[in-house]
Amino acid sequence: MQTVYTDVLVIGAGLAGERVAIEAAQAGFSAICLSLVPARHSHSAVAQGGMQAALGNCAGGEGDSPDAHFADTVRGSDWGCDQEVAQLFAERAPVEIRQLAHWGVPWSRVTPGAHTHFRDGAPIEREARPENAGLIDASGFGGTDKWRACRAFDGTGHGVLFTVDNVCAKLGVEVHDKTEAIALIQDGEMCFGCVARCLRTGELRVYLSKASVIATGGFGRLFLHSTNAVISDGGGHILVLNTGLAPMGNMEAVQFHPTALVPTDILIGDACRDHGGTLLDANKERFLNIREPGDGEPAGRDEVCRRMVRHMRQGGGVASPHGEHLWLDIRHLGAERIASELPAVRELCARIPGIDPARQLIPVRPAQHYGMGGVRTGKDGHVPGLKGLFAVGEAACWDLHGFNRLGGNSLAEAVVAGGMVGRKIAEFLQGAEVTFNSAVIDDEVKRQTERIGGLIRCKAGTENVYKVRQAMRQALDEGANVLRTGTGLAACVASLRETLDRARRVGLKSNGLGVNPELSAALKIEGQVKLALMVALGALKRTESRGCHHREDFPARDDGAWLTRTLATWKNPDDDLPTLEYEPASPAYPLPPDGRGHGDGQTGASGAASAPATARNADAVRG
Amino acid sequence: MNRQLLFNIFRYNPQDPESAPHLERFALDESDAMTLHLALTRIREEQDPSLQFDFCCRAGVCGSCGMVINGRPGLACRVATRDLPDEITLLPLPVFQLVGDLSVDTGSWFRDMYDATESWIHTRELFDPAKPEKRMDNALAESIHELDRCVECGCCVAACATARLRPDFLGAAGLNRVARFRADPRDERTDRDYYEIIGNDLGIFGCMGLLACEDVCPQHLPLRNRLGFLRRKMGVTALKQFFGK
Known part of the structure; x- marks a missing residue:
């Protein structure tokens, strides 16, 4: 058995994981990142929306401050986030953006003069000051009042990930790609690393470390329709879940995106709706404006999804071999503007459905987009319950996003949290001595070897992993989707128990x-169904609507009972359901709960009363 | 009536003593808006669960799914089957170490390239968190971004005759990386430094100018232009060194 020792073992080599590794390496520790794919193919590369930071250089950014970014983040979360975390994050974001510039990110820079941004289909013009020429630019994204989404032209995630990986190469951070962690090594108190499967040879390998970090991104592939990469399958969550010692936070808080392309579920960005794109139904008529006159297309992502699903349910959907969908219409922009302002959309449409968005309608439907929940951590990224284990990025529930993520905050979280958690790990490692117990290591290797042998020999049965996975996806699609009810969720839980x-x-x-590849899928299927049960049971028990979690039978937010974070633990591997506990959403509420200002009016009078200001900021749930 | 597609797929599992390299034929009914990602996933899930291939974002952005599609390297997730004939032959990218079937190890090749080109900003300046960022003209930033758009899929390397002959040739991807840092004023390296890296047969002078790299680059990087530019700059640097300037 090949055994590799390192001070810091990072499972996942996307932005968050590599940013942690950089801090560890700069503090003089050895760091290895494990990754399913070459680091630069990680899902971080796909993020195009931008990275939120209150630099205030750009047109539309004047007077911006970390406090304003903090407030947008808290409102966006529907008061479900940890406000101390949001404060720390908003303060640090501008420094991280500048550091990325120092490392080589080709950020878009301020060009003085008038700049146009589209919102609600209408152009908004703002002036960039000549004295800010050449500083880092930002644009209006995520619907925030201040423009603060920093971009590297049309490839923000790509540009930042490449730069961060360059810094890793420079510092000697090793990336072991095509390597999949399949179990943590721990003795009930302390985590010592993991058992991993080499995806070049299939052999098992042991990684031993003083500190281990889960940075494996999201779990979108539990869902039938997701915009996520195929590697976003909850693999890191499962490692932690299987220990039975540490909880997942808010797994029911799942963001759906209204405009995923049919049938591939590839994301068509919010920019289309910002540019005045409208959603049409089977009769090619608008419908978002029917329920609430005066409220047009670009409401928050979650609200648009809800109205789309309701409208399809009422017979407005377009039938297709790939299921029902709706239309996105950007024909009003014309070929020239689509080519210059939305080139990626034009290319995506031309490539797969084979349509020209200047002349034809784009088939879209809501699809899972982001998991706000994940491995619960403290402010320092430490996973309670296991010393030496940390989590960061989308895999973690740090908890910056609460029940809805602000657009452009995911890339920013990856880098900002990565830096902060990395520094905390370096502190943790100073003078830390670890004794590795070979019996614990050998036991885990033996357990995993037997597990693999059992799957190959069909020891427990001959269920087909792909059919079981499809059953799990169907169950979530039917019961734990955009619109949820007690009956639907109860049926979903029952179905998932059978699937388990x-x-x-x-x-x-x-x-x-x-x-x-069949073995890879089989090794994680039980854990995936358990994660799915955490989503469904958490959603069933949460009898309120908050952010993306919408219960039709409990349409109002209930701060009296549910200003809480769900903590789900799988105490015993043979249990059929997770154990749920709750903790306060935030240790303190410097920004007291108030309306988000849009939606069905379910958040009560306060939302309507504070009309223009909150209505504007409430759009800050997009991105 | 939908077509029936015939796939000829390269099969070999080096970890299976009974496996020998061969082409295996799979038939699949074409569905509406089918991509090679969808087709291969269906073959794996419905016909042969051991079939190895690499996809990640499946949206044409990340660069994971390079393979030789009817004789031409490309990103499989970007290809709709309707643009292909009834018979489709899929081979793994050459040059890279084969993992199995259509899966190859591009990661090791590219990490070696980062070390060879020292793929990072070389600067003596330290980052000062209290200071505003250094200014940069937006047009310059955009020109750096243009050269930074490589997705490291390996198609240019697989299509390169020199790379096929010399495994340690830097390839268009490596040479473009040098061009990217050369264009970036934050990097303090000079042409003499870059000459040390690419001023030889494994670098810019190994390029035979066939330029299949540009033909197959899914990102449409201006490789012909950049490689020609580097060759001139390195030629001038060589002359200056020869004449002791």
Whole structure:
């Protein structure tokens, strides 16, 4: 058995994980990142919206401050976030953006003069000051009042990820790509690293470390329709879940995006609706403006999704071989403006459905987009319950996003939290001595070897992993989607319990030799169904609507009972359901709960009363 | 009536002593808006669960799914089957180490390239968190971004005749990386420094000018232009060194 030792083991080599590794390496510690794919192919590369930071250089950014960014983030979260975390984050974001510039990110820079931004289909013009020429620019994204989404032209996630990986290469941070962690090594108190499967040979390998970090991104692939990469399958969550010692936070808080392209579910960005794009139904008529006159397309992502689903339910959907969908119409922009302002949309449409958005309608439907929940951590990124274990980025519930993420805050969280958690890990490592117990290591290796052997020999059964996975996805699609009800969620939980039973009886059809993809899928299916049960049960128990979690039978936010974070633990591997506990959403509420200002009016009178100011900021849920 | 597609897929699992390299034929009914990502996923889930291939973002952005599609390297998730004939032959990218079937190890190749080109900003300046950022003209930032758009899919390397002959040739991806840092004023390296890296047969002078790299680059990077520019700059640097200037 090959055993690799490192001070810091980072599982995941996207932005958050590599940013942690940089801090560790700069403090003189050795760091290794494990990754399913070459680091630069991580899902971080795909993020195009921008990175929120209150620099205040640009047109439309004047007078911006970390306090304003903090307030937008808290409102966006529907008061579900940890406000201390949001404060720390908003303060640090501008410094991290500048550091990325120092490292080489080709940020878009301020060009003085008039700049146009589209919102609600209408152009807004703002002036950039000549004295700010050449400073880091930002644009209006996520619907925030101040423009603060920093961009590297049309490739923000790509540009930042490449730069951060360059810094890793410079500092000697090793990236072991095509390597999949399959179990943490821990003795009930302390985490010592992981057992990993090499995806070049299929062999097992042991990684031992003083500190381990879960930075594996999201879990979108639990859902039938998701904009996420195929590697965003909850793998890191499962490692923690299987210990039975540490909770997942707010797994029911899942963001859906209204405009995923049919049938591939590839994201068509919010820019289309910002540019005045409208959603049409089967009769090619607008419908978002029907329910509430005067309220047009660009409401928050969550509210648009809800209205789309309701309208399809009322018979407004377009039938297709890929299921029902709606239309996105940007024909009013014309070929020239689409080519210059929305080139990515034009290319995506031309490539797969094979349509020209200047002349034809784009088939879209809501799809899972981001998980606000994840491995619960403290402010320092430490996972309670296991010493030496940390989590960061989308995999973690730090909890910056509460029940809805502000547009452009995911890239920013990856880098800002990565830096902060990395420094905390360096502090943790100063003088830390760890004794590795070989019995604990050998036991885990033996357990994993037996597990693999059992799957290959069909010891527990011959259930087909892909069919079980499809059953899990169907169950979530039917019961834990955009609109949720007690009955639907109860049925979803029941169905997932049956699926869990099947998942425990999976056996391989193929021989399992080498880098067998069926074995990779089989090794995580039970954990995936358990995660799905955390989503569904958490949603069933939360009898209120908050942010993206919308209960039709409990349409109002209930701060009296539910200003809380759900903590879900799988105490015993043989349990059929997770154990749920709750903690206050935030240790303090410097910004006391108030309306978000849009939606069905379910947040009570306060939202309507503070009309223009909050209405504007409430749009800050997009991005 | 939908077409029936015939896939000829390269199969070999180096970890299976009974496996030998061969082409295997799979038939699949074409569906509406089918991509190679969808087709291969269906073949794996419905016909042969051991089939190896690499996809990640499946949206044409990340660069994971390079393979040779009917003779031409490209990103499989960007290809709609309707643009292909009834018979489709899929091979792994050459040059890179084969992992199995259509999956290759691009990661190791590219990490070696980062070390060879020292793919990072070289500066003596330290970051000062209290200071505003250094200014940069937006047009310059955009020109750096243009050269930074490589997704490291490996298609240019797989299509390169020199890379096929010399495994340690830097390839268009490596040479473009040097061009990216050369264009960036934050990097303090000079042409003499870059000459040390690419002023030889494994670098810019190994390029035979066939320029298949530009033909197959899914990002449409201006490789012909950049490689020609670097060759001139390195030629001038060589002459200056020769004449002791």
